[in-house]
Amino acid sequence: MTRQAVVIGGGHNGLVAANYLARAGWHVTLIERRESLGGVVGRFEYLPGFASSITNSPGSFEGTILEELQLQRYGLRFHRPEATLLHPMGDSLFVGWRDQSLVKQQLDSYANGEYDRHRSLVGRLDALGAAAGMSLWQRPESLESVIDGIEEPWRSEFERDIVHGTLRELLDSALDSDEAKSLMMMLALNGQLVSPDAAGSAFGLMLRPISRASSATDPMGNGSSPLRGSVGLPIGSMAAIVDALVSSALAHGVQFRLGAHATELELNDEGRVAAIRLETGERITGMDATIATVEPSRLAGMLPADWQPETDRPSAPSGSAFKIALALDGLPDIRNAPEGPPPEALLEAQFRIGPSTDYITDAVEAGIRGEPSSHPIIWGLIPSLTSPGIAPDGHHLMSLNVWHAPHALGAAYWRDHGAEFADQCIAQVETAFPGTTDRIVDRRWLGPHELEAEFGLTSSNITHGDMLPEHMLNSRPGRSFTAALEQAGVVLGGAGAWPGGYVTGIPGRNSAARVLTMDREFAA
Numbered sequence: 001m002t003r004q005a006v007v008i009g010g011g012h013n014g015l016v017a018a019n020y021l022a023r024a025g026w027h028v029t030l031i032e033r034r035e036s037l038g039g040v041v042g043r044f045e046y047l048p049g050f051a052s053s054i055t056n057s058p059g060s061f062e063g064t065i066l067e068e069l070q071l072q073r074y075g076l077r078f079h080r081p082e083a084t085l086l087h088p089m090g091d092s093l094f095v096g097w098r099d100q101s102l103v104k105q106q107l108d109s110y111a112n113g114e115y116d117r118h119r120s121l122v123g124r125l126d127a128l129g130a131a132a133g134m135s136l137w138q139r140p141e142s143l144e145s146v147i148d149g150i151e152e153p154w155r156s157e158f159e160r161d162i163v164h165g166t167l168r169e170l171l172d173s174a175l176d177s178d179e180a181k182s183l184m185m186m187l188a189l190n191g192q193l194v195s196p197d198a199a200g201s202a203f204g205l206m207l208r209p210i211s212r213a214s215s216a217t218d219p220m221g222n223g224s225s226p227l228r229g230s231v232g233l234p235i236g237s238m239a240a241i242v243d244a245l246v247s248s249a250l251a252h253g254v255q256f257r258l259g260a261h262a263t264e265l266e267l268n269d270e271g272r273v274a275a276i277r278l279e280t281g282e283r284i285t286g287m288d289a290t291i292a293t294v295e296p297s298r299l300a301g302m303l304p305a306d307w308q309p310e311t312d313r314p315s316a317p318s319g320s321a322f323k324i325a326l327a328l329d330g331l332p333d334i335r336n337a338p339e340g341p342p343p344e345a346l347l348e349a350q351f352r353i354g355p356s357t358d359y360i361t362d363a364v365e366a367g368i369r370g371e372p373s374s375h376p377i378i379w380g381l382i383p384s385l386t387s388p389g390i391a392p393d394g395h396h397l398m399s400l401n402v403w404h405a406p407h408a409l410g411a412a413y414w415r416d417h418g419a420e421f422a423d424q425c426i427a428q429v430e431t432a433f434p435g436t437t438d439r440i441v442d443r444r445w446l447g448p449h450e451l452e453a454e455f456g457l458t459s460s461n462i463t464h465g466d467m468l469p470e471h472m473l474n475s476r477p478g479r480s481f482t483a484a485l486e487q488a489g490v491v492l493g494g495a496g497a498w499p500g501g502y503v504t505g506i507p508g509r510n511s512a513a514r515v516l517t518m519d520r521e522f523a524a
Contacts, residue, residue, distance in 0.1 A: 002027045003519065004286055006276060008262050009293030009456075009494060011039030012061075015245035016508030017291045017493045019069050022252035024516055030249070031260040031276070031284070033456065038242030040455050040462070041503055046325035046444045049392040053238035054323055054455065055462075056381040056401050057503040058350055059084070061234075061241055065505045069248055076244035079348075079386045080232035083341070086334070086351040087186070088432040089179045093336040095346065110177035121174040121184075128158055129209025136207075136214045136506050137513070139498040142479070143469055163469050167201035168357070178357055186354045186377070190502070191403050191462045193318055193367050196360065200468040207499065233348070237383040237390055238503065265290075265302045265490070272489045289515045292485075293494030293508065295458040296465070296477035299485075312478035314496070319461030320367045321451055322376075322405035324422050326398040327391070327442040331382070332433040348385045353378035353428050367404030372421050377403045378428060398436070400425060407448035407459040414447035421445075463501025464494060472500060491515050 003026045007014045010032030022028045036042055040054035066076070085096030092110075097103055104115040111117075131154035134140045143163070150158055161170050167188050171181040185196055188204035195201065234240040249256075264277040273290050275283040292299050296314040334343055354360045354377045363373040379401045384391035391397045402425050405414070414421075422445040430436050448460035458464070465471055477496045485492065493511025495501035 003288045005029070005289045005291065005515065006031065006284060006287045007291045007293065007493070008276065008299075009039075010034070010037040010256070010258070011293055011494070012041040012242060012245065012503060012505055013494050013508030013511075014291070014293040015242065015249060016065060016069070016505040017293070017512045018254045019245060019249050019252065020509060020512035021291075021515060022249060022254045023069075024512075028249075028254045029257060029284070029287075030254055031257040031262055031278070033259070033261040034454075035258050037246055037256070037258070038239060040451075040457070041238050042242045043237070043239035046397070047327050047442050050325065050327050050390065050395075050397045050442075051239075052325075052383050052387075052390050052397055052399055053242075054401075054451075055238050055503055056350060056379050056383075056399050057238060058233045058381065060503045061238075062504045062506055062509070065509055069245070071241070071244040071248060074244040074247040074251070076240055077235045078232035079235055081345065081348040081386070083346050083349040086346060086349050086432075087183060088335065088351075088353065088355050089182065090355050091336065092179070093334065093338070093432075094179060094183065095338060096349065107177070107180055110179040111175075114175065114177050114180050117175055118180055121170075124157075124174075125205055125209045126212055127209075128154055128162065129206060129211075130213045131155075132158060132206075132210070132213075134210050134213070136211055136499045136504075137510060139476075139482075139510070143472075162200070162202055162206060164199055165202060166199060167196040167205075168361075170202045170205075171196075171357075181357050182354060182360060185357055185360050186352050189360065189364060190379070191321065191401075192466050193320055193364070193404070193406075194466055194468060195364050195368060196357070198468070203469050203472065204467060207502075210499070233383075233386045236387045240387075241503075262294075263302060265488075267304065267307065267488060271487065288489075289519065290490045291493040291508075291511045291515060292490055293492075293511075294456060295461075295494065296481070296492065296496040298456070298458060299490075299492070300481070308481075308484040311481045311484045313481055314465070314477040316458050317461040317465040318406075318408060319448065319457065319459035320404045320406045321448060321457065321460040321462050322402040322418075322421065322425075323446040323451060324400040324402060324425055325444045326400070326426070326436070326440050328382075328396040328398055328436070328439040329394065329441050330439045331385075331396060332436040332439060335432055335434055344385060347382050351380045351432070353380070353432060355432075363404045367406055370406045370408050372406065372409070372417070373404040374424060375428060376405065376421075376425055378425060379403075380429065395441070398429075400429065405448055405460075407452065407461075409448075411447075411449040414449055418445055418447045462495075464496035465500075467500045472498065476500060486514075486518065491518070 045051040087094040107115040261279040266275040268274040
């Protein structure tokens with residue numbers, strides 16, 4: 001008899017999970033509250049003729065998943081620009097070239113020998129990732145057991161630098177220049193309300209090293225695929241990944257139910273999910289397994305109030321995401337651009353506004369205090385340069401993801417002050433890319449509450465909770481909560497599950513692997 005599964009949530013992780021289960025021979029129904037698929041990775045029309053994904057995460061999707069699901073057979077194509085990052089640094093511009101000799105030249109211009117120090121830091125983190133024995137493909141045991149399993153001298157270094165130490169302390173001990181520290185600080189703190197002076201704040205730098213060390217522990221047996229970050233820019237924006245996932249899912253028999261808002265999980269006498277009740281009152285029954293990719297506190301709200309009172313039910317996270325889309329009638333200039341490369345080639349890269357460690361710290365700490373940053377951190381992209389069809393001829397779309405616009409200020413605050421905050425963000429972009437303001441023909445911003453309402457981002461938190469050590473490993477989102485859910489036949493598969501947020505697809509793949517493992521164990 002064909003096994004039946006329901007996936008709650010049609011974002012990229014839900015689509016990944018549905019694809020893997022369908023390829024394993026399961027009958028899969030995916031239900032999605034919105035009338036379109038992909039969540040923040042799917043196509044969203046900001047303005048007439050200007051449509052792209054909300055996320056600006058080029059190259060983040062896991063190469064293993066791309067290969068296993070054969071997404072290029074379903075139209076997915078990539079462009080690999082030679083410049084992958086623009087990071088303005090006050091009086092200079094760092095360009096993240098694929099050519100490491102050019103990177104060395106820039107880092108050493110900030111401080112003699114800085115490239116070697118940077119490579120040494122990356123090497124240390126890679127060694128820590130290998131020594132820790134963690135895998136992105138399997139939820140680790142507790143933080144305590146991970147530490148106990150690390151051999152010296154790596155155990156002491158892991159505890160000192162990653163668990164108890166701060167990101168600033170790690171960077172200050174390893175690097176000399178503020179420019180190199182800023183590059184790493186932006187990478188570690190992406191989108192989170194976490195201070196670089198908070199214990200455990202360096203954990204964000206461990207995800208890549210853990211990825212490198214993960215192939216040997218992949219339960220699906222794939223140890224040869226490329227790391228995420230190496231695949232390039234999807235042609236058609238990040239939404240092209242969703243298009244390919246949808247096409248693959250349809251080809252393998254996945255059934256989609258759009259506009260289907262799951263509001264309640266009904267349990268039988270054995271404590272297992274017997275039905276999923278929709279907002280309309282309809283009940284979906286007959287599933288052998290359920291994968292939920294919604295934010296964990298929302299999922300907890302679907303369960304009976306007296307369900308497993310001893311579990312560590314997750315609470316709603318705090319968040320601060322803000323979105324701006326600019327319709328441009330031409331391309332801006334680039335302050336401090338290197339001579340030689342055409343501006344279009346440089347502007348294909350993602351850009352990050354966070355020119356110093358003080359700037360980054362001030363923005364984060366303003367958000368933690370519940371204040372909108374006067375000089376916000378911004379991750380931007382002009383996706384129309386590599387995907388011409390997403391903007392009208394002769395125009396471009398500049399997509400800005402802004403952090404530290406606290407959701408906690410309330411919807412009324414952002415209705416009244418959102419336009420002013422957007423002006424402050426555009427002013428920061430103008431400083432780095434002169435002429436941006438003059439080329440704006442239209443714009444749209446989505447405040448924290450609009451992002452929450454449209455995409456289900458609780459408190460506008462893009463990662464479904466902070467990614468500090470105490471919130472990761474098997475504590476993501478809570479070890480007893482996760483175990484009790486699995487006893488009820490529900491597996492978490494979204495950003496609130498290990499290994500956390502960002503557009504990798506790993507939580508979706510992990511949830512499908514977990515369902516298949518549980519099914520084999522049950523059959524035995």
